[in-house]
Structures are given as structure tokens and as C-alpha cells.
Amino acid sequence: MEDDGPLLSIGELARRAGLPVRTIRFWSDAGVLPPAARTGGGRRVYDAACVARLELIVTLRELGLGLPDVRRVLDGQVSVAEVAAVHLEALDAQIRALRLHRAVLAVVVKRAADKEEMTLMNKLARMSVAERRQMIDDFLAEVFVGIDAARAPRWGAAWNLPDDPSPEQVDAWVELAEMVSDPDFRQRMRQVQDIGRQVDAREGLQDFLGWAQNNAVAAVLRGCPPDSAEAAQVLSRVLEPVPGMHPVDREELIAGLEVATDPRIERYWQLTATINRWPPFPSHMPGDLWLLAALRAHG
Numbered sequence: 001m002e003d004d005g006p007l008l009s010i011g012e013l014a015r016r017a018g019l020p021v022r023t024i025r026f027w028s029d030a031g032v033l034p035p036a037a038r039t040g041g042g043r044r045v046y047d048a049a050c051v052a053r054l055e056l057i058v059t060l061r062e063l064g065l066g067l068p069d070v071r072r073v074l075d076g077q078v079s080v081a082e083v084a085a086v087h088l089e090a091l092d093a094q095i096r097a098l099r100l101h102r103a104v105l106a107v108v109v110k111r112a113a114d115k116e117e118m119t120l121m122n123k124l125a126r127m128s129v130a131e132r133r134q135m136i137d138d139f140l141a142e143v144f145v146g147i148d149a150a151r152a153p154r155w156g157a158a159w160n161l162p163d164d165p166s167p168e169q170v171d172a173w174v175e176l177a178e179m180v181s182d183p184d185f186r187q188r189m190r191q192v193q194d195i196g197r198q199v200d201a202r203e204g205l206q207d208f209l210g211w212a213q214n215n216a217v218a219a220v221l222r223g224c225p226p227d228s229a230e231a232a233q234v235l236s237r238v239l240e241p242v243p244g245m246h247p248v249d250r251e252e253l254i255a256g257l258e259v260a261t262d263p264r265i266e267r268y269w270q271l272t273a274t275i276n277r278w279p280p281f282p283s284h285m286p287g288d289l290w291l292l293a294a295l296r297a298h299g
Helices: 010-017 021-029 048-062 067-074 080-111 115-126 129-143 149-159 167-180 183-201 205-222 229-238 250-260 263-276 285-297
Strands: 044-046
Touching: 010 021, 010 044, 010 048, 021 048, 044 048, 048 067, 067 080, 080 167, 129 167, 129 183, 167 183, 167 263, 183 205, 183 250, 183 263, 205 229, 205 285, 229 285, 250 285
Parallel strands: none
Antiparallel strands: none
């Protein structure tokens, strides 16, 4: 004991460590920092080994370890590196959550959000990655039920909010989450998938739609009004029967365009481009809207 230097009272140890006496006493009572001995009057005294142990306890506590983990390290049950690895992972998760909450707050400020919208954004921000993934899966399961699921990954992959999102990405994600929660939008998306399946099943139909859209876009660029005589000529050319392909019914084409020109569909892809930092998707809306208006005007 003499080789370890003088024994310190709990007050002297606390002053040397720069800690309150009650903290030393609490750690002693918890068994993390047992005294080296007790005086005849029952007072705790601490030696150099206790000082070194205390320094390690303080370091571990500053790293965020709870007393149970500190005790496991001190008792040699686990290494500092093993415990630190677990806490590092937890700390990374906390940092990601804080970044997300910061981005949400920035969106609240930007939108001047009311209580209802702020509650929604806070709820979405508190979702775990697994919970956000479940929201995607629920949407895909409803939209693609009974339909070739090979289309689903392309739609669902676009929802992956990054760990460190910008306010713009959070804003887009919130809007997208609101959109896909709407039963009417889900029904519209099912109609989109049904049309896609029909297009795939009919030989040459994809080529025809591309041809029709190219003509419509050219008419838009020329400034051709959809109710003009020139537009009627464009339609006549577009709807002319193509050898080897089943004729396209005018009413069927109108019904398909009414679905395709729903602005929410294009908005879906605009939002997903923002979330993933993808280049903007090319818009087919001007040509589709012109073709739909021309078909209605010259029916």
C-alpha cells in the first residue's frame, strides 16, 4: 500500500479529479469505484490504482457509456474497443436523426407550416428506416397487386431518403408521403400500371404511342392549336392504320391520355428526382395534353 503512494480521502480524490464528492460516492456505492480500504471510522480511502480506475471511468462516461457498460469493461468482460464500436454505431444513428430533424425544421420555417403539417413532418422524421421502407412496401403492394411486380422496384427505389437529407429533399419526401397516402392517387397509379401492362401485351403499340407523341410534340413546337384544321390533319396521320398492328381505338386512346396527363404522376417523378438528386425527368405532358385536346376537338 505504501508503494502506491498516500491514501486519499473521498474529498481529496474528488478535488484531484475535478468531480463532485457525491459523484465519487455514487460510483463507489454502485461498485464501479470501490475504495482501496476504510479507516477505523469507516471512511473510504483510495490509492493510486483507484485514481487510475477513476480516470478510465471518466473517459468511458465522456464517451457516452452507461454504468453497466463501464462495469463490464472494468471487469474485463468486454474490451473498450468492442463497447466503443457499439456506441459508435448508436452515435451515428443519433447524428443521422439530428440531421433529419434539422432538415425538417428548415422545411417548417420555409413552408411556414401550420400545426397539422408540422405534426405530419415530425411524425415522418421520427420514422425509422424500416418504417419508411414499410410505407413504400404498402404502397407498392396495393398499386401492383395482380400486376407484373417487375415494375415495382423502379417506383419504390425512388423513395430512399438519404441519411443526411437537405431541406429540399425532406420537403419533397413529405409531399410524396402525403401523395401516396391518398387513396385516389393510389387508384390512379393502378390505372397507370394497367395501361402499361396493356401496352406491353399489344405488339407495336409502344412504337405507335411514341410515333403519336412525336407528332404531337412537333405540333406543340410549331404552335399548332389543337382545335385547328392542321391539328385534324396531324390526327389523321397519327390514327392511320398501321400494317401488322391492331387498330387503335380513339376512345381508348383518349381514356389512356386522361390517365397519363394526371399532373400528380409527373409530380411523383419530379419529387423522386429531388429526393435522389437525379437529373430532372423529361416531361411528356405538353405533347400528351395537346394530343388529348386535339382528339376531343376532332372527335
